[in-house]
Amino acid sequence: MKKLSIVVATYNRAPYLLRTLESLARQTLSPGLFEILVVNNNSSDNTPEVVAGFAGSHPQLQVRMVTETSQGISYARNCGIASSVGQYIVFIDDDEEANPEFAKSYFCFFENNPGLDAAGGAVVPVYEAPLPAWYSYYIEKMITGAFDLGDRMVPFRGKRYPGVGNSGFRRRLFDRFGNFNTALGRSGANPMGGEEKDFFMRVRAQGIRYYYVPGAEIYHITPASKLTRAYFERLTRMIGVSERVRTRSEGGVSFPKRLLAEAVKWGGACVFAFGYLCRLQPLKGWYLLRMRWNITCGLLTGK
Incomplete structure (x- = not known):
């Protein structure tokens, strides 16, 4: 064997x-x-x-x-x-x-x-x-x-x-x-x-x-x-959806804790986006914020 x-x-x-x-x-x-x-x-x-x-x-x-x-x-x-x-x-x-x-x-x-x-x-x-x-x-x-x-x-x-x-x-x-x-x-x-x-x-x-x-x-x-932009949009949205499904299936405080973590991640995303802006790479910073937005929307709406 x-x-x-x-x-x-x-x-x-x-x-x-x-x-x-x-x-x-x-x-x-x-x-x-x-x-x-x-x-x-x-x-x-x-x-x-x-x-x-x-x-x-x-x-x-x-x-x-x-x-x-x-x-x-x-x-x-x-x-x-x-x-x-x-x-x-x-x-x-x-x-x-x-x-x-x-x-x-x-x-x-x-x-x-x-x-x-x-x-x-x-x-x-x-x-x-x-x-x-x-x-x-x-x-x-x-x-x-x-x-x-x-x-x-x-x-x-x-x-x-x-x-x-x-x-x-x-x-x-x-x-x-x-x-x-x-x-x-x-x-x-x-x-x-x-x-x-x-x-x-x-x-x-x-x-x-x-x-x-x-x-x-x-x-x-x-x-x-x-x-492509289309794949990026679809993938980031579904990351949020998967996190919603995962944490809600765990029960208890898992989903509220994940929402709190998402708020913290927004702070990090803003810092990194500002860093890209300072390096004259605003598009990278914008997509980083867009990624966070899509994940948050998927997390909140489940779709």
Whole structure:
């Protein structure tokens, strides 16, 4: 039985998916130690043919595809958890490429740290189009999840956590805390997130810490469509909606506390926007305020 399962949830991204799979074929970890599990979430393109072709041209790898008919990234990832065989479950998205040490880095992390259950690695954006003038460091983090904590294994501090698109977990963590919240997460063309934060907050409340794994680096392919005003507007609004859903489902004072946090974030946004204005980059400052406005509207209205 394979000890590590790499789960790739996919929806209508066959050309990008092939790039993801080819990067997994270049892993330095012995093929005998891991499987590749593709979860097809109702794709209407040639995803099955792409996966079958890849599996046929890489007989040394164990490649499987399962189908999840309930639409949404959380449903697909939960299907991956249920259908995989490894005690270590690693997620990578279908618009990412893994560096050759990706699987080995996660495998060694879990093998060498039996008391640690959750980890994540660096995300490096790869752009397919020129960046717009309004694109700032803060918006890059929001759109691509870009981050890099260096070359040492360190815990994620405070409320910082990795995106599930580059993360690894021991299976026992899901056995103990449940899977991803299916009321949250991307679904079709809807970019709503929140499932990653929801899971992180649940396990963090029980004292579980995420660790940064150097070497487990992925390259997030960012197409021109994600660098448009329309995508920016839709994404930021849905971030607010997801926060509303997440905090209201927690009950108690979670939602009022989130509203208070939003007020604090407005103060920070104004400070950073003023900084961009002083650097003669007013458009970046304006979009930072627009981002905050959209998130607040989604948080308050749920739409």
